Amino acid sequence: METKEYNLAISNHDFKVKGYWLDQVEDFGQTVDYPIVIICPGGGFTFHSQREEEPIALRFNSFGMHVVVLEYKLIDDTPVFPTALQEMAKTIDWINQQPASRHIDKKRIILAGFSAGGQIVSAYNGIGTDPKLRKKYQIDQYSGDFAATILGYPVVDMTVKGSFPADDKIRQQISTDETFWQTQNYLNGNSKPSFVWQTRTDELVNISNSLMYVGKMNQLNLPVEYHLFGSGIHGLALGTYVTKKPGKDKYLNARAAGWIDLAMSWLEMMKLLG
Template identity: 25%
Template structure:
């Protein structure tokens, strides 16, 4: 595996970390890989380490090239700086698709909380939109996003027919980002005719990450199905992008049959 860190904006301390795997050779059955761009949460005040590289490894294990965006925070987060950070990161990934052996049309974005707000903005209003979006306890409403960044817009009302397919997961009892944020976004996707899958779990706190014992405090209580979101999102992405076919390509996606 090759790990590189690219400085996208030195003044705002914006970086993109790439974690890329080889193809061919021992992976003779793989010529290219899908990719995932991970956007950690942190209330636009920080980029959570619990939602960064440690999450990337969940997707590396199933064959993805993975990237982590550390975007503008605190005083540098004045909108649209974070969205511009995303745009720059996605342009870089797609510009190096051949070098990094990536399918340019199989790039998903995964965002958590405030990072989920940025991921949902990428899916709805970016110039360089992802091909799929995974939104974890994501902020999408104006009242919630304004609690951490007054200049940021709502995203649920920006959903249109060009929004990419989305996978949404959250808990009903989240006391930081109300479940309304997910419900409004889902309703907008449904009205726009955009394919999506949602997992709203019965109970659990905000910021549960992967729920693995190495990243979630032992005194945190969540229903035992919450950790399933990782594997469920991977299986959902197979519907959207297809799966490795063992002959150097990928199977046909099931998305168009939704």
């Protein structure tokens, strides 16, 4: 396997992605084009959680998928959106420009977002699949499509009381454009299938976020699978010792840790894996 960082750019803004590329297996006797996952880690738009980067990337690798981690824009002097959406579009475009020797199945690009990263992915599944909004937010200049999304304890609706973000100041730092405050409203007939999971006792992102997203997907008759685990804190990542913070057993959750096997089974059912 090859791991490599890349510098990409949109307009005058630079950002980084990190690739986890699978090698070909000589024993197969033929080459294989692998699906690829773009991971948007969480971190409340103030940092990129490493617990939701390489540990999850390697698990996806173990199922026969290339992975790219997107280090999207964080809160600074300018709002996160729409720049983060443009970064996603550029990343998809960049993947589509990769040579055949990289062995990517470009028809099986999966977007995976966790917590704040889930806001970006859920927004892209709505705004990024609407031709008028693609033009409005200047992402129509980038080529390439994606096939599905995976959302883990995602931020979807930033107007929910008692949920992230804590106040209007942070919401305005994330986006001054209210379009990005309720991403479920922009899901449409072109939006892609989604696998969504969360825990009922999530103390940071109220479960109404994922419920509203899934409800809108169902209303549009779009393929969706939802798993609400009975207990567990926010930010479980893998829910195993690999992503457990030292001395904090609350980051272990054997039942919720099954989300990744469920997600892979779902991708298999959707003909996006294997």
